[in-house]
Amino acid sequence: MGAYILSQYFINIYDTVKTMLSGMSLTMKHMRKKKELVATMQYPNEKWPIPERNIGFDNSEYNVIRSRLHVDIDDCIGCLQCEKACPVDCIKIDTLKPSKGSDFDCGKTSNDSPKKMLVPRFTIDMSECMYCNLCVYPCPEECIYMVGGPNEPKHDIDYEFSKYSKHDLIFEFSNVSETQIIEAGGQDYLAEKKAVSDKVKNGEKLMGGDVSAADSSSESPVVGKRSKGIDKAFVLFKGVSDGKMKAVARKAIAYGRRNLEDPATIISAIKNQLNDISADMESALNQFSSFDYGDSVKGGSSSDSSQNVSVSTELFNIKEINIVEDKLLRANLKKIYMNGKKNKLNSNIVVDEMLVLLKGKGIDDSTIIDHLNSLKINEVSSASTGASSSAEVEASTELFEIKEINVIEDKLLRANLKKVYMSGKKNKSNSDIVVEEMLTLLKDKGVDDLNILNHLKSLKLNKPKVSDSNQVSVVNNAKENKLFDMKLLNDIADKVARGTAKKVYIANKKSNKSSKEVIDKIKKAISTAGLMNEDIENLLGELE
Numbered sequence: 380m381g382a383y384i385l386s387q388y389f390i391n392i393y394d395t396v397k398t399m400l401s402g403m404s405l406t407m408k409h410m411r412k413k414k415e416l417v418a419t420m421q422y423p424n425e426k427w428p429i430p431e432r433n434i435g436f437d438n439s440e441y442n443v444i445r446s447r448l449h450v451d452i453d454d455c456i457g458c459l460q461c462e463k464a465c466p467v468d469c470i471k472i473d474t475l476k477p478s479k480g481s482d483f484d485c486g487k488t489s490n491d492s493p494k495k496m497l498v499p500r501f502t503i504d505m506s507e508c509m510y511c512n513l514c515v516y517p518c519p520e521e522c523i524y525m526v527g528g529p530n531e532p533k534h535d536i537d538y539e540f541s542k543y544s545k546h547d548l549i550f551e552f553s554n555v556s557e558t559q560i561i562e563a564g565g566q567d568y569l570a571e572k573k574a575v576s577d578k579v580k581n582g583e584k585l586m587g588g589d590v591s592a593a594d595s596s597s598e599s600p601v602v603g604k605r606s607k608g609i610d611k612a613f614v615l616f617k618g619v620s621d622g623k624m625k626a627v628a629r630k631a632i633a634y635g636r637r638n639l640e641d642p643a644t645i646i647s648a649i650k651n652q653l654n655d656i657s658a659d660m661e662s663a664l665n666q667f668s669s670f671d672y673g674d675s676v677k678g679g680s681s682s683d684s685s686q687n688v689s690v691s692t693e694l695f696n697i698k699e700i701n702i703v704e705d706k707l708l709r710a711n712l713k714k715i716y717m718n719g720k721k722n723k724l725n726s727n728i729v730v731d732e733m734l735v736l737l738k739g740k741g742i743d744d745s746t747i748i749d750h751l752n753s754l755k756i757n758e759v760s761s762a763s764t765g766a767s768s769s770a771e772v773e774a775s776t777e778l779f780e781i782k783e784i785n786v787i788e789d790k791l792l793r794a795n796l797k798k799v800y801m802s803g804k805k806n807k808s809n810s811d812i813v814v815e816e817m818l819t820l821l822k823d824k825g826v827d828d829l830n831i832l833n834h835l836k837s838l839k840l841n842k843p844k845v846s847d848s849n850q851v852s853v854v855n856n857a858k859e860n861k862l863f864d865m866k867l868l869n870d871i872a873d874k875v876a877r878g879t880a881k882k883v884y885i886a887n888k889k890s891n892k893s894s895k896e897v898i899d900k901i902k903k904a905i906s907t908a909g910l911m912n913e914d915i916e917n918l919l920g921e922l923e
């Protein structure tokens with residue numbers, strides 16, 4: 380028995396050493412012939428080679444795989460078409476137009492199109508991209524595309540682009556240097572960018588960060604951009620037991636505040652979406668109606684808002700202008716926007732300037748006007764515009780059109796008044812201030828022509844203008860004779876009658892005829908053509 384135990388002891392030692400050596404020899408073999416024997420590919424350092432053919436598609440159709448987006452940034456003209464087309468907003472583009480004074484040349488694309496902008500930021504977040512390809516089609520320079528396939532000559536197929544961190548999937552294509560931005564006069568852009576990166580560094584955008592404190596202490600406000608942390612008002616809805624109701628409220632608040640809506644509008648939007656409102660929800664909404672965010676724009680009681688507006692530099696997002704379909708008008712509005720942004724003007728002032736431009740151009744599209752009004756910080760609706768308070772009138776920068784001065788016949792006096800006008804315009808003075816200055820000038824020069832004085836007074840913001848017929852008639856005969864806008868004839872439904880009316884209008888416009896004379900002629904022409912009906916008669920009657 381003792382001999383058996385002893386032999387077993389040595390057999391175990393032998394087995395241990397034997398298995399250990401055989402295991403180690405296999406390990407050593409793998410170490411020596413690593414490439415031949417390791418079955419697992421050392422991903423991501425090693426990747427399978429890209430199959431050359433026969434993967435189910437022809438090489439020319441490789442693009443159907445939607446491998447990866449690439450931008451030939453040297454060809455990008457910064458038109459933002461791709462950004463607008465992206466349904467998930469994963470393309471972010473910043474453009475910078477060289478300032479007027481600078482002779483910076485942005486160059487040309489490979490299609491010889493002149494580039495008018497610098498593109499200091501062009502990022503695509505591939506972790507969000509859903510490979511729909513929609514951004515590719517609108518590009519006028521064909522410089523954004525999925526790699527491979529038909530674009531194989533432009534860029535190699537790249538079917539795999541894994542990264543260690545999600546953030547690395549945000550690809551930056553811009554190659555514009557800071558020096559170029561400065562040369563193009565983009566110091567403000569750099570300052571803005573720095574302010575944003577400082578905010579991020581300080582964690583002010585993180586959940587729980589004190590956004591309001593950060594906003595008030597920030598020396599260079601990030602114009603047009605808003606903090607994206609959790610909305611402070613969400614806390615009011617914590618006690619709402621119905622999760623669905625809570626979600627609707629949160630969504631409506633986030634959306635409403637992004638669009639600068641006031642609490643009342645947001646609350647009515649929430650109520651519209653909910654059939655039954657529970658008691659806890661009702662009380663949360665009541666609290667929200669007077670919730671103070673502590674900033675100048677979001678929420679807060681309406682009584683505070685007017686005070687805050689005067690100091691706010693908050694400017695709406697330029698994308699809001701994209702609803703204007705007319706390209707030229709859109710460009711003009713964007714010019715005003717950029718100018719406002721540069722001068723750190725707030726939404727109200729910029730919108731007012733835009734409205735003046737629209738008025739100057741005779742555009743009375745209520746959709747555009749209402750939309751612009753809705754961008755104002757204190758949500759001035761089109762209905763309430765007419766009833767604006769005297770304080771608002773005082774703060775307005777609305778200035779009458781320079782053409783109004785043309786009714787003054789004395790050339791020298793006209794020139795002097797125009798000088799005053801231009802100086803007022805430069806200083807963003809409103810009609811009241813400019814008119815007062817003009818009246819002072821007239822007094823100094825001893826001009827007491829009642830017609831001129833009354834006309835100038837009628838241009839003041841708080842004085843009735845064209846609508847006050849008595850006053851206008853005293854002011855100036857020329858003004859009384861002013862012909863109505865041809866666009867008003869667009870209300871004539873019948874095409875042929877409308878055409879006839881416009882023909883008569885154009886034929887008589889140059890001969891300085893009054894509205895009444897022209898309307899008489901239009902009536903005659905339409906009647907002769909046998910097209911007169913009650914609607915047209917009423918319309919022309921109104922114009923008369």
Ligand code: SF4
Nearest residue numbers: 465508509511512514
């Ligand atoms: S492929 Fe689609 S989701 Fe991706 S960037 Fe283009 S438009 Fe956006």
Ligand code: SF4
Nearest residue numbers: 455456458459461518
């Ligand atoms: S559509 Fe083309 S040219 Fe326009 S911004 Fe996008 S990539 Fe650039």
